[in-house]
Amino acid sequence: MRDEFYMQLALDKAWEYQGLTYPNPAVGAVVTLDGKILAIEAHQRAGTSHAEILALLSAYETLSNTSIAFDPNDAKKSHTFLLSLPKDFFSQCIIYVTLEPCSHEGKTPSCASLLQVLALRKVVIGIRDPIEGHNGGIQKLKNASVGILREACQALIEPFLIWQKKAFVLFKLAQTTNGRIGGGYLSCEASLRHVHQLREVCDILLIGGNTVREDRPTLDCRFTKAQAPNVKIYAKEDDFDRDIPLFGIENRDVEIINTLNFLDSPSFVLVEGGEGMLKALKEKISWMLIYQTPKLSTNNLTYNTTMNLKFLHQDKKDVDLMIWSRQIGY
Amino acid sequence: MRDEFYMQLALDKAWEYQGLTYPNPAVGAVVTLDGKILAIEAHQRAGTSHAEILALLSAYETLSNTSIAFDPNDAKKSHTFLLSLPKDFFSQCIIYVTLEPCSHEGKTPSCASLLQVLALRKVVIGIRDPIEGHNGGIQKLKNASVGILREACQALIEPFLIWQKKAFVLFKLAQTTNGRIGGGYLSCEASLRHVHQLREVCDILLIGGNTVREDRPTLDCRFTKAQAPNVKIYAKEDDFDRDIPLFGIENRDVEIINTLNFLDSPSFVLVEGGEGMLKALKEKISWMLIYQTPKLSTNNLTYNTTMNLKFLHQDKKDVDLMIWSRQIGY
Numbered sequence: 001m002r003d004e005f006y007m008q009l010a011l012d013k014a015w016e017y018q019g020l021t022y023p024n025p026a027v028g029a030v031v032t033l034d035g036k037i038l039a040i041e042a043h044q045r046a047g048t049s050h051a052e053i054l055a056l057l058s059a060y061e062t063l064s065n066t067s068i069a070f071d072p073n074d075a076k077k078s079h080t081f082l083l084s085l086p087k088d089f090f091s092q093c094i095i096y097v098t099l100e101p102c103s104h105e106g107k108t109p110s111c112a113s114l115l116q117v118l119a120l121r122k123v124v125i126g127i128r129d130p131i132e133g134h135n136g137g138i139q140k141l142k143n144a145s146v147g148i149l150r151e152a153c154q155a156l157i158e159p160f161l162i163w164q165k166k167a168f169v170l171f172k173l174a175q176t177t178n179g180r181i182g183g184g185y186l187s188c189e190a191s192l193r194h195v196h197q198l199r200e201v202c203d204i205l206l207i208g209g210n211t212v213r214e215d216r217p218t219l220d221c222r223f224t225k226a227q228a229p230n231v232k233i234y235a236k237e238d239d240f241d242r243d244i245p246l247f248g249i250e251n252r253d254v255e256i257i258n259t260l261n262f263l264d265s266p267s268f269v270l271v272e273g274g275e276g277m278l279k280a281l282k283e284k285i286s287w288m289l290i291y292q293t294p295k296l297s298t299n300n301l302t303y304n305t306t307m308n309l310k311f312l313h314q315d316k317k318d319v320d321l322m323i324w325s326r327q328i329g330y
Numbered sequence: 331m332r333d334e335f336y337m338q339l340a341l342d343k344a345w346e347y348q349g350l351t352y353p354n355p356a357v358g359a360v361v362t363l364d365g366k367i368l369a370i371e372a373h374q375r376a377g378t379s380h381a382e383i384l385a386l387l388s389a390y391e392t393l394s395n396t397s398i399a400f401d402p403n404d405a406k407k408s409h410t411f412l413l414s415l416p417k418d419f420f421s422q423c424i425i426y427v428t429l430e431p432c433s434h435e436g437k438t439p440s441c442a443s444l445l446q447v448l449a450l451r452k453v454v455i456g457i458r459d460p461i462e463g464h465n466g467g468i469q470k471l472k473n474a475s476v477g478i479l480r481e482a483c484q485a486l487i488e489p490f491l492i493w494q495k496k497a498f499v500l501f502k503l504a505q506t507t508n509g510r511i512g513g514g515y516l517s518c519e520a521s522l523r524h525v526h527q528l529r530e531v532c533d534i535l536l537i538g539g540n541t542v543r544e545d546r547p548t549l550d551c552r553f554t555k556a557q558a559p560n561v562k563i564y565a566k567e568d569d570f571d572r573d574i575p576l577f578g579i580e581n582r583d584v585e586i587i588n589t590l591n592f593l594d595s596p597s598f599v600l601v602e603g604g605e606g607m608l609k610a611l612k613e614k615i616s617w618m619l620i621y622q623t624p625k626l627s628t629n630n631l632t633y634n635t636t637m638n639l640k641f642l643h644q645d646k647k648d649v650d651l652m653i654w655s656r657q658i659g660y
Contacts, residue, residue, distance in 0.1 A: 001367050005367075034364070034366060035365075035366035035367070036364060036365035036366050037331050037335075037365070175508075175509075176509075177509070177620065177639065177653075178509040178632065178635075179505075179506075179507070179508040179509020179632065180509070294638065294639035294640055294655060294658075295636075295637070295638055295639060296633070296635055296636055296637040296639070297636055298634050298635060298636055302508065302509065302632070303508055303626070304508075305508075305626055305628060306625075306626055306627055307625070307626040308624065308625055309507065309624035309625060309626070310624055310649065311624050311649065311650075311651055314646075316641065316644075319640065319641065320641075321644060321653065323507075323651065325507075
């Protein structure tokens with residue numbers, strides 16, 4: 001199989017954690033030996049092991065037919081362990097990684113330095129790290145090549161590029177297959193759980209005043225048992241009944257706003273709304289995330305607006321379809 | 331990687347030809363050696379080589395680093411060639427195939443007999459052939475196992491099972507992401523080409539009277555330069571302007587019908603219509619095939635009905651999303 005095949009496996013894995021790695025980029029990695037796939041892993045959460053480390057640990061487990069005795073997401077322990085292996089342990093392996101291995105020491109040790117020591121047969125990289133000062137990884141590596149599935153690897157880290165400069169605005173929508181957005185919970189539990197994971201990592205959950213008045217939502221993370229996100233309600237008037245559940249959640253800020261200026265600041269803003277918010281935000285929306293349920297419905301709530309999208313990735317969430325797309329012209 | 335991983339690759343490949351293999355089932359096959367993937371292939375069209383044959387030929391090319399000099403879709407030549415190889419050529423290989431290799435000689439020689447001679451290390455089969463008299467394949471094979479990704483392999487051949495007994499009714503719809511079905515051509519050329527491929531193989535293209543009157547369609551296969559399908563127009567009255575292009579296509583039958591009894595006969599019926607046909611057919615629809623374009627639109631043509639679906643497979647067709655689903659309760 002060609003390099004593109006393995007890189008695509010790395011990409012697909014990375015998309016499982018899209019958004020959830022904030023403020024880090026989503027990254028995937030695959031390790032092979034003589035064309036045989038030893039590991040397919042992805043970075044899961046900021047502060048934990050990078051994709052390359054998880055893939056190397058998993059490859060170690062496959063090759064040695066043993067299980068490691070520590071948490072693979074403990075980056076320091078993982079680096080120390082990998083450095084303790086015999087010098088040529090991975091010398092015949094190839095690693096495919098969607099983004100250039102990091103050269104700087106952050107919350108976790110540098111992956112490029114580690115790969116330098118492990119001296120794999122080849123390091124195949126999707127794209128260079130676009131952040132200035134972070135792109136020294138490749139210089140440390142012999143036998144590195146770059147530019148496999150470049151466009152797809154670029155799309156994968158687009159949120160990361162946006163939230164460096166301003167808000168990455170992810171508009172989430174749950175709909176039936178014929179585009180109806182009303183009628184109670186539309187999504188399956190796996191989709192709801194995924195929304196709650198996104199709520200957990202975002203900086204702000206933005207919602208429209210009408211949705212608050214009509215749906216009286218809670219907007220917490222009960223499915224993941226995590227801290228509920230801070231909420232901004234975009235509304236002309238502050239006439240909200242404070243008994244609406246979202247106001248009663250501990251340790252969360254709720255702010256009623258009549259300007260969207262805060263979107264100029266680097267951040268991750270998740271938007272949950274309907275037609276009104278979609279029209280109000282319009283050109284400020286970076287990406288759409290649609291949970292599409294396997295139903296046709298006669299519910300009359302729909303969304304009537306124009307927008308050009310590019311589908312970036314689609315996957316199942318249990319019975320639902322989850323569709324990631326970028327707004328063209330954004 | 332586990333057997334499921336390779337079987338999934340075979341499944342994904344087979345879905346590329348879903349419907350197009352009529353009256354044969356869609357089948358995919360993967361060949362590996364020491365865990366390394368040598369070939370991923372699928373049956374493409376009735377009368378041509380089966381998936382196993384294409385995968386073995388492709389594996390031969392990989393292993394020998396040569397190209398075969400004949401058309402791999404010529405089943406007889408392919409069988410003869412594979413039988414001429416040294417006896418142990420594939421003896422260390424594993425083949426994964428979504429459906430039990432055929433035991434009978436039809437338009438093509440028996441795959442089970444061929445695999446018996448080639449004596450691979452393992453034959454991993456998704457599901458048994460459900461057709462009586464066709465399910466002797468596994469008995470011929472040593473080292474065969476069955477039951478990997480059973481449910482997905484079953485879904486793949488569901489059209490085949492239906493069209494043995496009555497019409498497999500595939501309702502095709504092109505829509506925007508917010509469920510609008512009007513406003514001229516919605517789909518990209520790759521999607522239109524795929525529709526024309528389906529038109530080419532189906533027995534009947536069924537369409538509603540109103541669509542004929544309003545859209546004045548041609549319903550040919552100009553994108554694939556093939557023979558246009560026979561058309562049945564479901565309408566109460568035969569008041570059609572014979573200048574509508576679909577009536578002017580050579581060598582095609584057009585029939586105006588006011589009953590759907592013909593759906594009781596084993597066949598492949600492709601339906602292209604809107605809300606009217608969807609409601610008229612309703613419980614007679616086996617599967618839906620939706621080409622979803624990356625657009626939101628304010629066009630007011632939509633479809634307002636209820637239906638429960640199960641998403642079976644999704645893939646891109648250039649910029650569009652192509653979603654295959656089954657009607658639940660069908």
